[in-house]
Amino acid sequence: MTDIAAQEKPAPGGRAAKGVFIRTYGCQMNVYDSERMADLLRPLGYRAVAAPEAADLVILNTCHIREKATEKVFSDIGRLKPLKDARAAQGRPMLLAVAGCVAQAEGGEIAARAPAVDMVFGPQAYHRLPEMLARAARERGEILETDFSVEEKFDRLPERSAAGGPTAFLTIQEGCDKFCAFCVVPYTRGSEVSRPAAALIAEAESLARRGVRELTLLGQNVNAWSAPAPAGFGAGIKPRKDGLWGLGQLCRALSRLEGIERLRFTTSHPRDMDDDIIEALGALDKLMPYLHLPVQSGSDRILKAMNRGHTAADYAALIGRVRAARPDIALSGDFIVGFPGETDEDFKETLALIETLGYASAYSFKYSRRPGTPAAGLPKQVPEAVKDERLAALQAAIETQRRAFAEAQTGRVLPVLFEKKGRHSGQLIGRSPYLQSVHATAPESMLGSIIPVRICGATPNALAGELCEGPMTASARAV
Numbered sequence: 181m182t183d184i185a186a187q188e189k190p191a192p193g194g195r196a197a198k199g200v201f202i203r204t205y206g207c208q209m210n211v212y213d214s215e216r217m218a219d220l221l222r223p224l225g226y227r228a229v230a231a232p233e234a235a236d237l238v239i240l241n242t243c244h245i246r247e248k249a250t251e252k253v254f255s256d257i258g259r260l261k262p263l264k265d266a267r268a269a270q271g272r273p274m275l276l277a278v279a280g281c282v283a284q285a286e287g288g289e290i291a292a293r294a295p296a297v298d299m300v301f302g303p304q305a306y307h308r309l310p311e312m313l314a315r316a317a318r319e320r321g322e323i324l325e326t327d328f329s330v331e332e333k334f335d336r337l338p339e340r341s342a343a344g345g346p347t348a349f350l351t352i353q354e355g356c357d358k359f360c361a362f363c364v365v366p367y368t369r370g371s372e373v374s375r376p377a378a379a380l381i382a383e384a385e386s387l388a389r390r391g392v393r394e395l396t397l398l399g400q401n402v403n404a405w406s407a408p409a410p411a412g413f414g415a416g417i418k419p420r421k422d423g424l425w426g427l428g429q430l431c432r433a434l435s436r437l438e439g440i441e442r443l444r445f446t447t448s449h450p451r452d453m454d455d456d457i458i459e460a461l462g463a464l465d466k467l468m469p470y471l472h473l474p475v476q477s478g479s480d481r482i483l484k485a486m487n488r489g490h491t492a493a494d495y496a497a498l499i500g501r502v503r504a505a506r507p508d509i510a511l512s513g514d515f516i517v518g519f520p521g522e523t524d525e526d527f528k529e530t531l532a533l534i535e536t537l538g539y540a541s542a543y544s545f546k547y548s549r550r551p552g553t554p555a556a557g558l559p560k561q562v563p564e565a566v567k568d569e570r571l572a573a574l575q576a577a578i579e580t581q582r583r584a585f586a587e588a589q590t591g592r593v594l595p596v597l598f599e600k601k602g603r604h605s606g607q608l609i610g611r612s613p614y615l616q617s618v619h620a621t622a623p624e625s626m627l628g629s630i631i632p633v634r635i636c637g638a639t640p641n642a643l644a645g646e647l648c649e650g651p652m653t654a655s656a657r658a659v
């Protein structure tokens with residue numbers, strides 16, 4: 181969970197500034213959407229504030245993927261209610277908005293369960309926020325100016341703010357057509373839609389001008405992105421067999437932009453991992469050696485019940501091809517334990533797959549029954565205690581591999597992009613090509629730069645490093 185709470189400049193045009201507090205739950209798509217909501221609200225005179233107490237507008241940008249995430253939203257609404265009442269009593273009304281996937285999936289229930297909520301809007305509607313605020317303000321007898329009218333999501337959004345430092349997300353694709361039996365995303369985010377290449381290149385150029393050095397391309401199925409080649413750009417980039425561009429071609433185009441030094445993408449689906457993407461991973465220095473490729477289970481029986489459309493062997497073969505192209509790739513994944521019908525034998529197959537492939541990191545979850553998904557109605561739901569046990573065993577296996585991968589960096593000199601100041605004075609925090617956090621004593625002037633750092637050790641959450649002269653013994657390319 182993250183809060184947008186940066187202090188920003190006063191509202192343009194001398195209008196009295198209003199405070200907005202945005203709390204983000206869940207995935208990076210939501211983080212991106214929250215940043216864009218803040219951008220959208222800036223011309224309306226809203227600036228980000230550090231706490232809901234100071235906010236005229238509180239937005240909860242929610243996640244529906246697991247039950248716990250949803251329940252958290254309702255308890256946060258409960259905590260905000262007295263705050264809202266107190267502000268109302270002082271004549272300083274606070275608007276409370278619920279955005280994101282819970283809003284999409286449970287809009288009616290929010291209205292019934294939480295009357296304190298003034299606005300509910302799903303992920304496809306946040307661009308209509310100015311309109312909705314104007315309506316709410318009118319109802320209260322206030323006038324709210326909008327500086328522009330908003331059409332489709334992503335169209336005519338204001339320039340991105342430079343608040344985020346040297347790294348930024350860029351949503352290139354939204355939605356999912358895969359319909360895994362456990363997952364709400366196809367219902368909350370809709371079907372797969374790709375943004376046009378020209379718009380993405382323009383947004384990336386604008387981010388580069390604002391000092392962004394690393395772009396992470398986002399999508400629920402980011403490697404399903406495809407679009408016609410943009411006119412007048414991309415000479416020498418060979419399209420796919422179907423004549424379109426895919427993620428591989430887009431990465432090639434973005435890697436040509438001056439100022440953009442690093443590219444990443446997440447989250448990929450095994451079925452959409454085509455040859456062009458693998459080739460790009462092998463060929464592009466700027467494409468970082470890190471791949472988040474969820475497999476969910478190592479048992480073919482469970483993968484079939486999950487409607488994943490691939491077997492464990494398909495996934496392993498795919499990783500083999502990726503590693504042939506990019507031997508030093510840091511592999512990450514998602515796993516679910518306790519899917520309905522999962523036996524000890526199935527679970528052992530998941531552990532075996534982890535053992536065989538080797539992960540640098542991974543996310544793992546207990547299966548959470550989501551109403552409306554096919555798996556919710558399946559028999560043989562796995563008891564919580566069994567899920568707990570399997571989760572602990574899986575996490576222990578992943579942790580061993582994560583530590584081994586981290587410790588293998590000791591002694592290497594890695595290029596680190598310094599992103600922010602650390603907790604200790606004189607310390608900066610950055611990322612290795614493998615997405616590991618790296619702490620080092622370094623001057624502030626190095627923020628936003630990629631600097632060679634010798635790795636001296638690994639702590640549970642980060643690598644410790646020191647600045648060093650001389651050539652890198654291991655670059656993003658080398659093994």
Ligand code: 5AD
Nearest residue numbers: 362363474514515545546547548550
């Ligand atoms: N229960 C548990 N985990 C889930 N995920 C998606 N839906 C569920 C669910 N119902 C996990 C998957 C997915 C990640 C984003 O969240 O592992 O890859």
Ligand code: SF4
Nearest residue numbers: 356358359360363365
């Ligand atoms: Fe959900 Fe499966 Fe789509 Fe991922 S691929 S968003 S898990 S339905």
